[in-house]
Amino acid sequence: MATSPWRDKPFARLVAHFAAVIVNAGQDSGESDLNLGIGGLLAILAVPGAFVSITLFDKYSSLLRYFRNGRAFDHYIASIPDKYFFVVFSMVVTGVVVTLKWDRIFPSLQDYANLAPLPIPARNIYVANLAAIALLACIFAIDVNAVSALLFPMVVIAEGGTLIGYVAFVGAHAATVILASAFTFFACFAIIGALLSCLPHAAFRKVSLFVRLAIMIALMAMLCSIFSVPPQLAKLAANPHSYVRWLPPVWYLALYQSFQGKAFGELAQLASLALKALALVFGLAAFFGALGYRQYFRRIPESSDRRQTPSRTRLQLGSALLDRILLKDPFQRACYHFGLRALFRSETHCILIGAFAGLGLITAAQSIMSVPAAKPGAISTIPHADLLAAPLCVVYFLVAGLRLTFELPAGLTSNWIFRLTVDRAIRDGSAVARKLILSFLVPGVILPSLVAYSVLWGPQVGLLEGAVVTAMSLLLIETLLIRFRKIPFACAMPSFQNNAISVIVVYVIGFFVFTSMTSHIEHWMLLQPIRFLGAIPFAGLSWYALRAVNYEEGDPDAALVYDSRIEDAVQKLNLLGS
Amino acid sequence: MVVLEARQLTKRYAGLPAVSSVSFSIGEGDILGYLGPNGSGKSTTVKMLTGLLEPSTGHVLYRGRDINVDLPAYKRKLGYAPEEANLYSFLTGWEYLELVGTLREIDAKRLKAKADSMLNDFAMFPHRHSPISSYSKGMRQRIMLIAALMHDPDALILDEPFSGLDVSMALVFRQVIKLLAHSGKAIFFCSPVLEVVDKLCTHLVLLRQGAVVACGAIEDIRSKGMAPALEEAFLQLTERVDSDGLAANIVAAVQAPC
Incomplete structure (x- = not known):
């Protein structure tokens, strides 16, 4: 009797099923998800590593260094900040993917309904799900790091390196980033498993969102550490109690250096910590995963979303006030409340906003920390430009x-x-979007910064700072809402794979223009507050121009859109069919 | 008076017709049953009638006027309950009705009174603050029906409205349809259940492979089919199915060795 191919075996089929479910989660129901398609996602994630590797030619080129009269340096030591970036990037991508796909790590009610009646042991379902997750994690880890593993070593030791040295560098890079990814993966898995094991199902569902938010913010903080941590590494020997010792990316950086025989002093000690930590999280993940899974699978059919919404009286009062003051149009009322509910009740949306808010807070904190220490006895009547930039970052x-x-x-x-x-013709989705954004900005940034700056530097500075933050916020909102013709959260996601990189570059440049330039101009104006009068017409004209672009009369494209289909470059006329 | 009329409605996808030259009219007080096997083009016709899908050719007229002349005005007079109860699952039942009612510009106080009353009558009042994700299929269907009726539409388009409803609620809703028709509404509904159509409808359109094979008053359909029961007439006009043969084939496949 001919044996069936391995892919037709029940276990392999189950693994393939779970892998497909994790990748395609949300597509069939139309529920919100960052469904870029696995191909698009892998393509996008592979780009940063390659891009950064290529840009490093400038740093390691001996020819360019010669023209700049630069000194020769040890490439293995000088590449520490760049190695740190690749380690962090690998960990952050893995962490983000696991956090976004958190719901799919354990089987759902749909899986239970389909698989429980079949003669498959629960243990097999669990192991197959785990295998699918591990397989996808490996694919992502390889995808994110494959190009950089080949390019980065080539860039670093291109001049003066040997083939054996290159191969060894590639091996060290690949091993480190994959181990770092594995650490992040198993750490997240251990957290999920621990929560599932220790909490009742209803409590798990409530807590899980906050935990995911916390993980996202931690990952964003880790990403921002690529600027602040490398300079601290040189001072580790002098400062043995430095906080950087406790950062997992630093352990894996130390491991990287030890693979290359370049780990000295403190870094040599931290290298062993990387492997111990990996073994620990793996053990915890296995233990809590096995424990949590059994309980979770049994509780699936009893689980229910039947919970009451918060006190309606309080909400109704606030809502009535909001409707009376801000939302006089029924369309705006309906879409605004819909938008708020979508934002707070959809886990994916919550996590994304949390991640962005986290990034904002972290960059604001970095901005504040970068303010130079004041000279003894010096009194500042106006805040430093970096302090003025902090609310703008958020x-x-x-x-x-x-x-x-x-x-x-x-x-x-x-x-x-x-x-x-x-x-469609007369409804303005951008007005709703504007009000939703302001609902976060006013209580979250504008009012607190007005109060804080007033307390610290006096009411004049506080009011001027509040005015600048408000004006810049409005200009930024109008800029980003140009040609926004949708009802927030109600329309298809646009296809952005073709221009994702350029969008990211524009946003990065925009960040520096918005925060750094504005804060420095504001600081200059605060030296003589009469200068603010000159800024008013400029700001007013800019805002008016943006509104005019957005609300061009007779614009045939002004109607609401529900789809974001890109027109085909070639369209079939179908003359025979019509 | 004719309220809703379809004239030579056709919809093609990649040159292939999903619906071909469908014409019918619904007057005040009429209940039109739209019947056909799966894939015959019922849902496509429904989407064209509601203005959600543009026909390849043909027109939909509301009180003699093409709906595309003033689509928003037509939609204000239309109540629609689709086949699938695709509702925003993160909203509660009450919030969903509030969303729909506000979009339809119903006064807030009247909206609350109406929604509370209808929620109570559809046995949904205790569940109104639970998220829709926790609702059964029948509960979602009831919320959708309330949302379709809340604004007192002139014309109702219902795609399999009894799907998911239990026996008692289905009886209630059947009576609701009769009373609404009696008050002058024009009602169009799709249903695969012949008994419901037979008992409820005044007129019928039978669809096969996207084309109308018979339409008219119920009694006329029966007489054309030369059969006393609508089911036999339906089978004669639409599909000729060898049910015995098919059943034997299915059982043979089940019992084939694994």
């Missing part, structure tokens, strides 16, 4: 984050009710 990331999340549908198949009831 504004930028919050507005950009909200703008991005508006594009993610919260139940695409359910938007028929908007298509049916809303007059």
Whole structure:
């Protein structure tokens, strides 16, 4: 009797099924998800590593160094900050993917309904799910690091290196980033398993969102550490109690250096910590995963989303006030409340906003920490430019984050009710979007910064700072909402794979323009506050121009859109069919 | 008076017709049953009638006027309940009705009174603050029906409205349809259940492979089919199915060795 191929075996089929479910989660229901398609996602994730490796030619080129009269240096030591970046990037990507796909790490009610009646032991289902997750984690880890593993060593030791040295460098790089990814993966898995094991199902569901948010913020902080940590590494010997000793990316950087025989002093000690930590999280993940899974699978059929919403009286009062003051149009009222509910009740949207807010807070903190220490006895009557930049950092990331999340549908198949009831020609989705953004900015950034700066530097500085933050926020909102013709969260996500890199570059440049330039100009104006009068017409004209672009009369493209289909370059006329 | 009329509605996908030259009219007080096997083009016709899908050719007229002349005005007079109860699962039942009612510009106080009353009558009042994700299929269907009726539409388009409803609620809703028709509404609904169509409808359109094979008053359909029961007429006009043969084939496949 001929044996069936391995892929037709039940276990392998189960692994393939779970892998497909994890990748395609949300597509069939139209629920919100960052469904870029596995191919698109892998392509996007491979780019940063390759891009950064190529840009490093400038740093390691002996020819360019000769022209700049630079000194020769040990490439293995000089590449420490760059190695740190690749380690962090690998860990952050793995962490983000696991956090976003958190719900799929354990089987769902749908899996239970389909698989429980079959003669498959629960243990096999668990192991197959775990194998699928591990397989996908490996694919992502390889995808993110494959190009950089080949390019980065080539860039670093291109001049003066040997083939054996190159191969060894590639091996060290690949081993380190994969181990770092594995650490992140198993750490997240251990957290999920621990929560599932220790908490009742209803409590797990409540807590899981906050835990995911916390992990996202931690990952964003880790990403931002690529600027602040490398300079601290040189001072480790002098400062043995430095906080950088406790950062996992530093352990794996130490491991990287030890693979290359370049780990000295403190780094040599930290290298062993990397492997011990990996073994620990793996053990915890296995233990809690096995424990949590059994309980979770049994509780699936009893699980229910039946929970009451918060006190309606309080919400109704606030809502009535909001409707009276801010939302006089029924369309705006309906879409605004819909938007807020989508934002706070959709885990994906919550996590994305949390991540962006986290980035904003972290960059604001870095901005504040970069203020030079004041000279003894010196009294400053106006804040340093870096201090003025702090609220602008939060504004930028919050507005950009909200703008991005508006594009993610919260139940695409359910938007028929908007298509049916809303007059596309006269309804303005951007007005709703604007009010949603301001609902976060005013209480979250503008008012607190006004109060804080007033307390610290007096009411004049506080009011001027509040005015600048408000004006810049409004300009940023108008800029990002140009040609926004959708109802937030109700329309198909646009295809951005073709221009993702350029969008990211524009946003990065925009960040520096928005925060750094604005804060320095503001600082200059605060030296003589009369200068602010000159800025008013400029700001007013800019805002007016942006509004004019957005609300061009007779614009045929002004109607609401529900799809974001890109027109084909070549269209079939279908003359025979019509 | 004719309320809703379809004239030579056709919809093609990649040159292939999903619906071909469908014409019918619904007057005040009429209940039109739209019947056909799976894949015959019922849902496509429904989407064209509601303005959610543009026909390749043909027109939909509301009170003699093409709906595309003023689509928003037509939609204000239309109540629609689709086949699939695709509702925003993160909203509660009440929040969903509030969303729909506000979009339809129903006064807030009247909306609350109406929604509370209908929620109570559809046995959904205790569940109104639970998220829709926790609702059964029947509960979602009831919320959708309330949302379709809340604004007192002139014309109702219902795609398999009894799907998921239990026996008692289905009886209630059947009576609701009769009363609404009696008050002058024009009602169009798709259903694969012949008994419901037979008992409820005044007129019928039978669809096969996207084309109308018979339409008219129920009694006329029966007489054309030369059969006393609508089921036999339906089978004669649409599909000729060898049910015995098919059943034997299925059982043979089940019992084939693994």
